[in-house]
Amino acid sequence: MKKIIIANWKMNPSSPKEAGQLFSNTVKLISGVKKTEVVICAPYVYLSGLKKLSSKISLGGQNIFKVEEGAYTGEISADMLYNIGVQYVILGHSERRALGENNLNVNKKIKIALRAGLTPILCVGEDKRDENHGYFNFVKNQLEECLNGVQKDSLSKIIIAYEPVWAISSTLNRRDANANDSREMAIFIRKTISDKLNNQNKMPRIIYGGSVNERDAEDFIKNGGVDGLLVGRASLNAKKFSSIVKICEASER
Numbered sequence: 001m002k003k004i005i006i007a008n009w010k011m012n013p014s015s016p017k018e019a020g021q022l023f024s025n026t027v028k029l030i031s032g033v034k035k036t037e038v039v040i041c042a043p044y045v046y047l048s049g050l051k052k053l054s055s056k057i058s059l060g061g062q063n064i065f066k067v068e069e070g071a072y073t074g075e076i077s078a079d080m081l082y083n084i085g086v087q088y089v090i091l092g093h094s095e096r097r098a099l100g101e102n103n104l105n106v107n108k109k110i111k112i113a114l115r116a117g118l119t120p121i122l123c124v125g126e127d128k129r130d131e132n133h134g135y136f137n138f139v140k141n142q143l144e145e146c147l148n149g150v151q152k153d154s155l156s157k158i159i160i161a162y163e164p165v166w167a168i169s170s171t172l173n174r175r176d177a178n179a180n181d182s183r184e185m186a187i188f189i190r191k192t193i194s195d196k197l198n199n200q201n202k203m204p205r206i207i208y209g210g211s212v213n214e215r216d217a218e219d220f221i222k223n224g225g226v227d228g229l230l231v232g233r234a235s236l237n238a239k240k241f242s243s244i245v246k247i248c249e250a251s252e253r
């Protein structure tokens, strides 16, 4: 399966002009890339415009509502994203969890996204690490509650992003995670998921996110036990983001 590099632009940039430039510059810089899938998860208001610029990069949303349609002022549905040509959606990001998102809602959103034909990018990850390794159980519980009732053969359609909150660039007093942190959790996530699968079911892709930059991307890709990366801040710079994509491309056999 292809490796995947996903940009999460979060609530940036502040105008469609800048969004278009960032997108077009990124497209240009990765023009030779063939083996790596590239996705940009942009604010809703830019998605239709970006779709018209290039199909080289797939598009993703950063959230959907937990109900399919109806009187929910201000919300955006999975079908709306799908019907404008969006393929992916980030769900359960820690920045949304900090605003009140919980596993039960994320579970509803995953099922709705799958039904609509979107690929959910499910974010899991602990706030902090403790000496007793309780963070493994924390992530296991997130996985179990968020994936509860999801059909076995749909699990492979989901991308699981391990994003330790303590390593994300927006976290106060953050510290770096390393490829070892990523690898041990990727193994644990695979084991947790494989306990839910039959032999014939495929594994979902597992990716790492948390302050990935053009200097450490190679280590995460080669030694982090993951199938790709979820990139926040560095994705707002076309040069840095494209370097990360190219590092991933070069690591493919």
Ligand code: 13P
Residues within 6 Å of the ligand: 008, 093, 163, 167, 168, 169, 170, 209, 210, 211, 212, 230, 231, 232, 233, 234
């Ligand atoms: P940073 O790369 O800015 O730490 O963001 C990671 C992230 O939250 C991606 O979803």
